[in-house]
Amino acid sequence: MRAREARPRAAPRYVSEPKKPSLLSDTDFTPVLSRSALRYRKMRDRVIELLLLAAGLIAVFTTLAIVAILLIESSAFFKHVSIVEFLTDTMWTPLFADAHYGILPLVAGTLTTTVVALLVAVPIGTLIAIYLSEFAPTKVRETVKPILELLGAVPTVVYGYFALTMVTPALQRLIPDLPGFNMLSAGLVIGLMIVPYVSSLSEDAMRSVPRYMREGSYAMGATRLQTALHVVVPGAFSGLAAAFILGISRAVGETMVVAIAAGMQPNFTFDPREPAATITAYIVQVSLGDLPHGSIGYQSIFAAGLVLMLMTLVFNVIGYSLTRRFREAY
């Protein structure tokens, strides 16, 4: 330190002539970084690490905040409404004078659109995935995969427009007395919307089945189809289950398509030809109005949101246990 202060400030340090080519003592050689600079660098590293950790913790806080907000606002809701009524009443009319608070119609609407969507997405998505992974020439796969990923980015409100203005009129030609708002059209479009997700993820899962398993099957004289159905699909089952679960979560949480095309009237039915509201559509409907903070209607969307979260949680737990049970280790 003393050596450095003795020198004129203007001279750049690295030009100063070392007296002897010795690296061992810092009295005759000025290190480029002094001890205090080193300490500063270590301090800075520590501070930066804490900042980065804080950023990582935001993810944890977000989850906690979601759970906390849903529970707090729902508990205010359940002070007015008994849980028994909430789970057993078959009418959902929180905004009417004759208020009923039965979540069943909304759950029924959500399940119906989800089942219709999955009836479309799972077979088609799996078929496309098997084709792309086991049969398609490389060129086809390299072209189709990015297109599938691109389709996943299309805003859902655009799909809602398709359902209302294109798919419903087409369906009405097949089923003449189909109402303008119906769950069938919404479900079909959600299904079409999640086909790219399901097929892209399933394809990834099937591609990760090692090559030697296929070669073993071919060596036994199996065709590509036999190999695909009896070796690759079972081998990739955990990945396929994960893809389907993601599809279910998307379908359950899908909002805009049902809000636009399925109508917003709560209707306790499992008939996809009828109009009905889903949990998500109800939340949108309430948000479009101007409900005062703290009113029962305001609290009811958080109770509905809590049910939605619990439903996706259940599906995810099922998916997780399926994945664990059928995981193949190579």
Place this chain on the structure above:
Amino acid sequence: MSGTSMTAPYLDPKHVREGLSRRKLLDQVFVIVGLIVMLACLAILAVLFIDLVIDGSERFSWDFFTNFASRRAERAGILAAWVGTSLIMIVTALCAVPVGVAAAIYLEEYAPKNWFTAIIEINVTNLAGVPSIVYGLLALGLFVYQFNLGQSIAAAGLTLALLILPIVIVATREAIRAVPNAIREAAYGLGATRWEVTKDHVLPYSTGGILTGMILGLSRAIGETAPIITIGALSFIAFLPESPFKSEFPFISFGWLDDPFTAMPIQMFNWVSRPDPAFQANAAAAGAILLGMTLLMNGVAIWIRYRFRKKINW
């Protein structure tokens, strides 16, 4: 397939040959079915998109971009919507990208392998699967009423930032993981601290991946409707937020953060919900523009990924 009679005491060659040709036929049939289903799916989506653009094309004009929403369909435009969307995207990008990249750096470069890190990782994975409308409820309870941001651009931007945070984190982690360890070890060997290694070596090499993740996240945010309806976006706005640029010092103002807003997907949803077919054309036009924006952003992301991959030689 029952054609292979493995358990039969002896194999009749004729029987084997029949089974073989049947299996080969099935194989061919599947190729054709698979191809047809895939093409049919892509064709249906293509028809829908083309139809959307055709329906909307009659409304494409300069006025459509410079007019406010109106009760008369032919005079209505998307001025407030695209200005609102742009301002929200600025807030979202400024919040989500630094936080997301920082969280990813922590998880990849700093985090020790313990239960605490595992909790953060599980949280990031789970957040990616939370329905977007739940983020809307979170924002309604937290940003709008607890933090008193009201139904403002700031609240909307923060909501979408939380929504795309997992996307940014996952993309950045993948980009960072692709940097070979030899690079890090060389830098450590020269006495660099962890932050210096990260800042001077890891981040420059993973810029392409980070940018890709950022654009993909923003393209998701730009089309999200449900969460910003939930926090109370207005669909009929005939004024612009306060301008971010001022003619006198300090030239920049943040008054717009507090302003009420509308956004492209909200405007489209509002028009779709009207029975009048004239408004449906407006909805189609807005939808086509929205679609064009997301596809363009995704195209840019793919291009950036490709370019950076070509530029780097390990």
